[in-house]
Amino acid sequence: MPNPKRRHSNSRTGKRRNSNKKIGKSSLSVCSNCGASKLPHTVCNSCGYYKGVPVLEVGKKKKDEK
Numbered sequence: 378m379p380n381p382k383r384r385h386s387n388s389r390t391g392k393r394r395n396s397n398k399k400i401g402k403s404s405l406s407v408c409s410n411c412g413a414s415k416l417p418h419t420v421c422n423s424c425g426y427y428k429g430v431p432v433l434e435v436g437k438k439k440k441d442e443k
């Protein structure tokens with residue numbers, strides 16, 4: 378039977394995948410128009426504004442998209 382020759386050090390155990398979980402967490406910013414949380418540098422999902430300018434028309438039916 379193959380056996381590990383040496384015991385892992387505590388630091389080597391700590392370097393594994395789960396310890397890197399927190400690093401990739403995406404940040405949220407607050408919409409300046411409606412105050413909802415949204416991804417930074419994206420159009421707000423709830424009001425359709427970006428940088429104070431209405432980009433999307435939210436609340437209307439989306440029949441034309443498909």
Ligand SMILES: [Zn+2]
Nearest residue numbers: 408411421424
């Ligand atoms: Zn908004």
